[in-house]
Amino acid sequence: MLLNLIIRGATVVKIIAHRGFSGIAxxxxxxAFERAIAIKADGIECDVHLSKDGKIVICHDTTLMRTTNGSGSIQDYTWDELQAFDAGSWxxxxxxxxxxxxxxxxxKLVRKTDLLLNIELKTETIFYPQIEEKVVALLKKFDLVDHSLISSFNFQSLSKVKVLLPELATAALIKYPQEVINFWEQMSALKVNxxxxxxxxxxxxxMDKAEKRGFQINTWTPDQPEEISHLLKLQTHGIITNFPEKAQQILRQEKGVNSETSRD
Structure with missing residues (x-):
């Protein structure tokens, strides 16, 4: 499983393109996804919903207004109807x-690469019938189970994914773990990776508590150099950022400094 290559203390932290290379597209x-692949990001993160006719579509918001010239909710349109909207001019x-x-x-694009694909299920506010089953079926179809990670703020969705396919890696999205009662016990019960x-x-x-319990930490969404440098010092496993190329450059610089220090 590609996820297993994300090890704390490894020489390379995984740089994951948040919604693709969304800083420039x-x-x-x-x-955005093609640009992330072009710079050889380690992974791509995306968000999924269901259209009115049950197609899995990629968009962050439940509604269309912010990132297209459409209006209303994604779930109220069929796939063909959604294709009428401009998702780039904004x-x-x-x-x-x-x-x-x-x-x-x-x-189809990712299967030609060695990328880690982080698919976020946007099920925290809307119930999408069988979205978990549909995503799992597609990953099986394209033989991408070992290269994929399912994340969500909806822990019930994560639990369902684990029942459907225990070997498929899952990740719990949470803003601040320290604000949740019995957080680590909940994570263990969910069997997230x-x-x-x-x-x-x-x-x-x-980081220490996660490592002790065998959880990896991939954090979102630092874009400033000082933020990324701080996270590298914390030895986070993955950095999910809108500017993956910038993060790659900082990572190379940090590695260079550490190499020089080790020779002194």
């Missing part, structure tokens, strides 16, 4: 041909 579009006119992609299209906390609350104590 419209988030959760093929343009970011820049050069992306006016971008459309909301299907998860299947992204999987990783925890995805907000970088603002990540501490050495959380």
């Amino acid at each position: 419209p988030e959760n579009t093929m343009a 970011f820049s006119p050069e992306f006016s041909k971008e459309r909301i992609p299907s998860l299947e299209r992204l999987l 990783a925890i995805h906390p907000c970088y603002l609350g990540l501490t050495t104590d959380i």
Whole structure:
């Protein structure tokens, strides 16, 4: 399983492109995913919903207004209807041909690479019938189970995924673990492989507790150099960022400094 390669203390922290390379292209579009692959990011994170006719579609919000020229909820449109909306011009006119992609299209792209694919199920506020089953079926179809990680703020969704396919890696999304009662016991009960906390609350104590219990930590969403450098010092397993290329550069610089220090 590719996830097992993300080891605390390893020489390379995994850099995961948040909604693709969303710092330079419209988030959760093929343009953003292709740019993440072009810079050789270690992974891609995306968000999924279901269309009215049950197609798995990639978008962060439950509604269309922020990232397309449409309005209303994704679940109220069929796949064909969703394809009428421009998903790129809000970011820049050069992306006016971008459309909301299907998860299947992204999987066809990713299967040609060694990327880790982090799929977030957006089920915390909307019930999507059998979305877990549909995602698992697609990952099996494209032989990407060993290269995928399912995350969600909805712990019931994560539990369901583990029942459907125990070997599929899962991650609990949480803003600040230290604010949740019996957090670590909950994580153990869920049998998650990783925890995805907000970088603002990540501490050495959380890293130590996660390591003691066998959980990996992939944190979101640092974009500033000083934030990324701090997380590298904490030895987080993965950094989920809108600017993966910047994170790669900082990682190379940090490795260079450490190499020089070790020779002194």
